[in-house]
Amino acid sequence: MVFNHLSEDVLPSLVLVASPYQLLCAIEYLSDRQLLESAHVLFEVAENSNAEQQMYHLLNKFNLFHYKRLSIANSGTLAQRIASYAHQINVFITYRFNAILIGDVRHQWMQDTLCSLEAEHYIMVDDGAAVLSIYQHILSKQDCTLPVNLFPDSAVSRQQEAVQIKRELGLQLKTRKLGTFSLFNLPSPHFFKQHQFSNVLKVLRESKELSKKKEVHFIGTHFVELKLLSESEYYFYLKRTRALIPDHIDLVYFPHRGEDFKLKIPLLAALNIQFKELPCPYEMFLMQTFMVPSQLIGFYTTCLFNVKAIFSDNIETSYIKLKDKELQRFKDMDWMHKRFSLYDQVVSIYQQLDDDNINKLF
Numbered sequence: 001m002v003f004n005h006l007s008e009d010v011l012p013s014l015v016l017v018a019s020p021y022q023l024l025c026a027i028e029y030l031s032d033r034q035l036l037e038s039a040h041v042l043f044e045v046a047e048n049s050n051a052e053q054q055m056y057h058l059l060n061k062f063n064l065f066h067y068k069r070l071s072i073a074n075s076g077t078l079a080q081r082i083a084s085y086a087h088q089i090n091v092f093i094t095y096r097f098n099a100i101l102i103g104d105v106r107h108q109w110m111q112d113t114l115c116s117l118e119a120e121h122y123i124m125v126d127d128g129a130a131v132l133s134i135y136q137h138i139l140s141k142q143d144c145t146l147p148v149n150l151f152p153d154s155a156v157s158r159q160q161e162a163v164q165i166k167r168e169l170g171l172q173l174k175t176r177k178l179g180t181f182s183l184f185n186l187p188s189p190h191f192f193k194q195h196q197f198s199n200v201l202k203v204l205r206e207s208k209e210l211s212k213k214k215e216v217h218f219i220g221t222h223f224v225e226l227k228l229l230s231e232s233e234y235y236f237y238l239k240r241t242r243a244l245i246p247d248h249i250d251l252v253y254f255p256h257r258g259e260d261f262k263l264k265i266p267l268l269a270a271l272n273i274q275f276k277e278l279p280c281p282y283e284m285f286l287m288q289t290f291m292v293p294s295q296l297i298g299f300y301t302t303c304l305f306n307v308k309a310i311f312s313d314n315i316e317t318s319y320i321k322l323k324d325k326e327l328q329r330f331k332d333m334d335w336m337h338k339r340f341s342l343y344d345q346v347v348s349i350y351q352q353l354d355d356d357n358i359n360k361l362f
Contacts (some may be wrong), residue, residue, distance in 0.1 A: 008203040009039070009094065010123070011097065011098045011120075012035075012038040012039060012040055012066075012095075012097060012098065012354070013030060013035045013038065013039045013097055013098045013099040013100070013119075014039070014040050014041075014042070014092065014099075014100045014101070014113075014119070015030075015039055015040065015041040015042065015043075015103075016042050016043075016101065016102050016103060016107075016109075016113055016114065016306065017042075017043045017044075017101075017104075017273060018043065018044045018102035018107055018110075019051060019103065019104075019127065019128075020051060020054035020057075020058055020079050020257075021126070021127070021128055021302065021318055022103030022104065022126070022127055023041070023043065023055060023058050023059075023103070024058060024124045024197075024200065024281055024283070024284060025055060025125035025153060025181070025182075025183075026039075026041075026101045026103065026125050027058065027062050027064075027195055027200060028125075028126055028181075028195055028197050028199055028200050029123060029181045029195075029344075030101075030216065030246065031082060031103060031166075031199035031200065031203070032193075032195065032199050033054065033098075033099070035098055035349065036063075036064070036209065037063075038044055038098075038329075039064060040065055040066040040312065041059065041066065041067040041068070042067070042070055042088065042095070042113070043055055043067065043068075043069055043070065043073075044069070044072055044082065044107070044109065045068050046286070047069070047071070049257070050132050050257035050258075050277075051257050052093055054147070054278075054279060054280055054281060055069075056292065057279045058280065058281075058284070059281045060092055060254065061159070061203075061204075061280075061284075062144040067226045068088070070085060070088060070109070071084070072084050072085050072109055077219070078158070078161060078162060078165060079165050082162065082166055082283070082313065083169060083171060084332065085109040085112070085113070086112075086166065086169040086170065086171055087110065087169075088113075089113050089116050089170070089171060090169075090170045091116065092117050093116075093117065093160065093170060093172075095117070095147055096119065096120075096307065097117065097118065097119035097120070097123045098119065098120055098121065099119055099121040099122070099123055099218055099316060100113070100114050100117060100121070100122050100123070100125050101123050101124075101125055101181075101287075102114050102122070102123070102125070102149060102178075103124075103125055103126075103161065104127040104130075104134075104137070104168060105124065105134060105139070105146065105148055105151040105178075105192075106134070106150065106336060108139055108150055108248075109148055110146065111147050111150075112147075112166060112171055112173065112196070114146060114176055115146055115147050115171075115172065115174050115175070115176050116170075116171045116172040116173060116174070117172075117238070121176050121179060121191060122146070122176045122179065122190075123178070123180070123181050123191065123255060124178050124179070124180050124181070124182075124188075125181050125182070126181075126183055126184070127148040127352055128301075128302035129301075129302045129305060129349045129352065130299060130345060131182060131184065132345070132348045132349060132352055133336070133338070133340050133344060133345040133348050135180070135184075135186045136275065136340075137336070137339050137340040138336070139178065139188075139340055143189065144176065144177065144178045144179070144189065144190060145175060145176065145177055146175070146176045147173065147175070147176075148177055148342075150337055151337055152337065152338070152339075153337070154160075156229055157199050170285070174186070177189075177190040178190060178306070179191025179192060180192050181193050182194060182195070183195060183197075183305055183306065183309055184305070184352065189251035189283050189331050193265065193352070196309040196310060197283070197287070197306065197309070197310055197340075198276075199277045200284075200287065201241050201287050201310060204284060204287040204288045205287060205288070205290055206289065206290065208290075210288070210290050210292065210314060211290065211291050211292070212292055212314070213291055213293055213294070214248060214250070214251055214294065214310075215250040215251070215252055215293050215294065216250070216251050216252070216293055216294060216295045216296075216297060217252050217282075217293040217295070217296050217297070218241060218251060218252065218253045218254065218273070218296075218297045219254055219282060219296065219297070219298035219299075219301045219303045219304075219307045220253055220254060220264065220297065221254050221256050221259075221298070221299050221301065222256045222259045222294055223349070224259075224260070224262075224263065225258055225259060225260055227260075227327075228330070228342075229322075229326065231263075231267075232249075233326065235267055237299075237320055238253075238268070238271055239271055241297060241320070241361070242271045242272065242273055244362075248262055249294075250274055251272070251273045251274065251293060252273070252274045252275075252276050252284065252293070253274065253275050253276070253292075254270050254271050254276055254277075255275070255277060255299075259328065259348075261275075264309075267322050272273075278298065282303050283303060283306045283307060283310065286307065286310070288308065292311060292315050293315060294315070294316065295315065295316040295317075295318060296315050296316070296317050296318070296343060297318050297319070297320065297322070297361055298318075298319060299309065299319065299320050300319060300350065300353065301347040303360050304317045304318075304319055304353065305352070305353075305356060305358070308356055308357075316359065317358045318358065318359040318360070318361040319350075319358055319359070319360060319361060320340065320360075320361050320362060321350065321360055323361070327343060327346065327347075328343075329344040330343035330346060331343040
């Protein structure tokens with residue numbers, strides 16, 4: 001753990017994230033505004049996880065030396081859960097920031113931190129394609145203003161109790177106008193800029209010439225681990241994809257960090273699909289090596305949008321659409337405290353894939 005107290009002589013920025021991709025998007029914003037050197041990062045990921053490994057890789061690559069991994073309680077009393085992060089907010093309570101960046105408004109600790117501290121700018125960066133639903137169903141309906149009530153159906157008395165606990169612990173909970181910095185067209189009346197990772201690419205690119213490898217890349221998804229698809233249902237899509245790729249072309253599978261590698265590797269081997277684990281987000285891997293596949297395939301992964309934006313037509317991007325019967329199951333899966341379902345989120349991503357001219361494989 002590395003975390004230094006702030007200097008009175010600079011106006012730093014504070015980054016609040018819970019995934020490597022959120023951090024990568026925050027780095028793009030900080031680079032764009034020349035704020036990287038003075039940035040401080042708070043992140044929440046599971047200890048000793050693939051996500052933690054990728055976080056440290058990014059922090060080291062971009063010389064972000066002021067950071068702390070938070071351990072936020074998911075059990076215990078309401079007061080205990082709030083106290084697990086409130087003390088960290090109070091470390092910064094007397095400081096003013098240039099910008100506070102938030103990676104996912106669905107995390108209560110991020111909202112409470114942003115709404116308790118003072119900054120010139122409050123910015124939401126992308127949490128992958130999930131940001132499309134968050135913007136459509138929540139932020140656009142309340143003028144991109146925080147806080148958002150994450151538990152609208154909870155008892156009023158419990159909501160009042162939470163506010164009282166937070167105030168007793170020194171949290172301010174002020175209303176904040178949220179700007180957006182996104183790969184997608186998600187305009188905020190307070191600040192909006194659409195980006196294509198151009199600043200990150202300048203740092204990561206190790207070669208001047210783009211080279212193509214005679215292979216196809218497949219971005220895995222943790223459908224089975226989340227019990228959204230059965231093993232046999234997921235296997236069907238892998239098998240069908242392999243059948244569409246000529247035998248002399250290697251098909252390389254890049255897993256989601258939430259996948260069970262021990263489960264997937266035997267399935268992939270049986271289909272003559274190679275397995276490759278990365279220490280960093282897939283997009284970062286391509287930007288570093290500047291060696292790209294002839295085609296990238298995925299379900300509704302954010303990688304498809306990012307690769308399309310960064311490499312344009314140099315890589316064919318294709319998505320797989322789940323069967324209607326599988327999608328129908330998603331309608332009953334609440335994905336944001338009854339604000340929208342998983343079905344709503346996936347449908348919005350499919351629409352964006354089509355709008356961005358990303359091909360439907362099958």
